[in-house]
Amino acid sequence: MTGTKKHxxxxxxxxxxxxxxxxxxxxxxxxxxxxxEAGKLPGEMALSERFGVNRHTVRxxxxxxxxxxxxxxxxxxxxxxxxxxxxxxxxxxxxxxxxGLGGQARRPESAYIASGEAxxxxxxxxxxxxxxxxxxxxxxxxxxxxGIPVSLAFHYFPxxxxxGIDEHFRRERSVTRSFAAMGLADYVRISTDISxxxxxxxxxxxxxxxxxxxxxxALAVNADLEGVxxxxxxxxxxxxxxxxxxxxxxxx
Amino acid sequence: MTGTKKHxxxxxxxxxxxxxxxxxxxxxxxxxxxxxEAGKLPGEMALSERFGVNRHTVRxxxxxxxxxxxxxxxxxxxxxxxxxxxxxxxxxxxxxxxxGLGGQARRPESAYIASGEAxxxxxxxxxxxxxxxxxxxxxxxxxxxxGIPVSLAFHYFPxxxxxGIDEHFRRERSVTRSFAAMGLADYVRISTDISxxxxxxxxxxxxxxxxxxxxxxALAVNADLEGVxxxxxxxxxxxxxxxxxxxxxxxx
DNA sequence: GTCAATTGTCTAGATAAATATACATTTGAG
DNA sequence: CTCAAATGTATATTTATCTAGACAATTGAC
Numbered sequence: 001m002t003g004t005k006k007h008x009x010x011x012x013x014x015x016x017x018x019x020x021x022x023x024x025x026x027x028x029x030x031x032x033x034x035x036x037e038a039g040k041l042p043g044e045m046a047l048s049e050r051f052g053v054n055r056h057t058v059r060x061x062x063x064x065x066x067x068x069x070x071x072x073x074x075x076x077x078x079x080x081x082x083x084x085x086x087x088x089x090x091x092x093x094x095x096x097x098x099x100g101l102g103g104q105a106r107r108p109e110s111a112y113i114a115s116g117e118a119x120x121x122x123x124x125x126x127x128x129x130x131x132x133x134x135x136x137x138x139x140x141x142x143x144x145x146x147g148i149p150v151s152l153a154f155h156y157f158p159x160x161x162x163x164g165i166d167e168h169f170r171r172e173r174s175v176t177r178s179f180a181a182m183g184l185a186d187y188v189r190i191s192t193d194i195s196x197x198x199x200x201x202x203x204x205x206x207x208x209x210x211x212x213x214x215x216x217x218a219l220a221v222n223a224d225l226e227g228v229x230x231x232x233x234x235x236x237x238x239x240x241x242x243x244x245x246x247x248x249x250x251x252x
Numbered sequence: 253m254t255g256t257k258k259h260x261x262x263x264x265x266x267x268x269x270x271x272x273x274x275x276x277x278x279x280x281x282x283x284x285x286x287x288x289e290a291g292k293l294p295g296e297m298a299l300s301e302r303f304g305v306n307r308h309t310v311r312x313x314x315x316x317x318x319x320x321x322x323x324x325x326x327x328x329x330x331x332x333x334x335x336x337x338x339x340x341x342x343x344x345x346x347x348x349x350x351x352g353l354g355g356q357a358r359r360p361e362s363a364y365i366a367s368g369e370a371x372x373x374x375x376x377x378x379x380x381x382x383x384x385x386x387x388x389x390x391x392x393x394x395x396x397x398x399g400i401p402v403s404l405a406f407h408y409f410p411x412x413x414x415x416g417i418d419e420h421f422r423r424e425r426s427v428t429r430s431f432a433a434m435g436l437a438d439y440v441r442i443s444t445d446i447s448x449x450x451x452x453x454x455x456x457x458x459x460x461x462x463x464x465x466x467x468x469x470a471l472a473v474n475a476d477l478e479g480v481x482x483x484x485x486x487x488x489x490x491x492x493x494x495x496x497x498x499x500x501x502x503x504x
Numbered sequence: 505g506t507c508a509a510t511t512g513t514c515t516a517g518a519t520a521a522a523t524a525t526a527c528a529t530t531t532g533a534g
Numbered sequence: 535c536t537c538a539a540a541t542g543t544a545t546a547t548t549t550a551t552c553t554a555g556a557c558a559a560t561t562g563a564c
Binding site: 062074078 | 539540541542550551
């Protein structure tokens with residue numbers, strides 16, 4: 001071992017400023033319920049010892065968390081924890097954006113970003129069981145909870161069956177209701193592929209992430225009740241605000 | 253607008269060093285297939301213009317990517333893109349580590365890290381449907397593919413039923429075979445919770461990740477064929493090497 | 505071999521982040 | 535009111551990151 005004293009998870013060679021590492025660390029700790037009893041963070045001195053850094057570095061971290069709306073510092077009182085927010089998004093045969101967040105006392109909302117026409121690329125065509133190059137309607141949407149963006153989705157629908165579904169979405173603000181308006185009363189999730197990576201610039205902008213922010217990328221296929229694929233989606237969830245739950249109801 | 257020219261996705265006020273932002277950005281671009289034709293990155297000068305930074309900053313980013321084994325720079329030739337190898341790990345009712353990677357022509361392997369006894373914390377107890385504080389056998393394992401670590405798992409087994417299962421694992425190197433050796437011939441996955449975050453120091457060490465590396469965290473519950481929970485696992489997958497596939501067979 | 509294109513190395517200086525101290529201000533308990 | 539415990543503000547110094555420019559070393563094309 002070197003003579004360097006090792007402290008909780010701060011890395012001075014990572015290219016990430018200490019205040020940001022500490023802010024990320026505290027955010028995770030809050031999510032894990034570490035300070036739930038006190039309802040507030042330990043004092044700046046205590047935190048600076050815990051992380052092995054100067055008090056001002058801790059202050060910079062807290063300032064960042066304040067900026068995110070997670071905590072609120074007040075002279076003489078301490079730093080109050082405002083809320084613990086990581087939504088649980090169910091992934092099941094009946095996965096839908098708005099109903100998925102229903103039980104969590106939040107206001108779910110979908111926003112229209114853009115739509116257009118495109119020919120299906122290889123991977124999308126395979127998933128939708130159509131020939132590569134088949135015309136598709138594309139739709140890009142933003143999912144919000146209490147006004148905070150949580151997901152950015154890019155959808156493909158076979159144009160032969162769903163031409164104009166984007167117009168329905170602009171009115172209905174829901175894929176489920178858009179399907180219903182076009183005569184498809186019900187549909188099921190048949191496959192979901194999940195990976196994680198760093199968000200690119202555009203994704204960071206829509207999801208209001210800081211550089212280095214992580215997204216969960218879910219590639220999903222929905223089908224009608226006959227099993228014919230009706231939708232291919234690539235949805236990016238803000239990993240700091242959402243976890244995905246693969247549950248029992250996938251079994252029936 | 254200010255006189256500052258805006259360049260592709262670098263943010264100078266984020267607390268993340270430019271070289272790391274650029275490394276992350278290039279990694280994402282490689283994943284999206286941006287340089288697939290050339291098979292190599294643009295020159296350092298071209299990249300420094302693209303990101304609006306000095307050539308040396310780009311060099312630092314490339315050095316980081318080289319360290320991750322994603323690219324290889326060679327004087328006079330350029331910076332070659334190595335191969336993007338991301339294993340697909342199926343998540344289904346019959347999820348098992350070794351058979352999951354079977355079809356991908358790789359040599360799967362599990363290694364024993366440590367084991368012990370512990371009382372079940374709240375969340376584990378709820379998942380295993382036992383009282384908090386019930387004795388459990390704990391087991392920590394490393395999953396490898398072709399000798400490269402891909403997952404780090406921490407398991408809980410109810411001690412009343414599975415005392416000594418860690419000893420079986422040390423011999424068998426497989427949870428499935430350890431269960432079999434203790435009289436449990438078959439089991440099924442009943443729930444999986446997936447999220448993503450930055451790896452901590454210890455995780456980076458076992459999974460051989462660079463600082464800033466991402467892990468997919470899967471919280472899973474397995475049960476016997478009567479539906480009685482037999483195992484709770486927290487598995488960390490190296491997000492650069494693994495994607496999780498939630499497929500149709502979850503339905504039967 | 506010559507040449508252009510590219511990565512590798514070196515030195516120096518400017519900017520941002522982190523440390524070290526000191527003291528002011530706000531709050532709630534007693 | 536007084537005091538202890540916090541956060542807020544200020545200044546100076548050290549360290550890490552980024553910029554700038556010059557030149558060496560390697561490679562492949564001609």
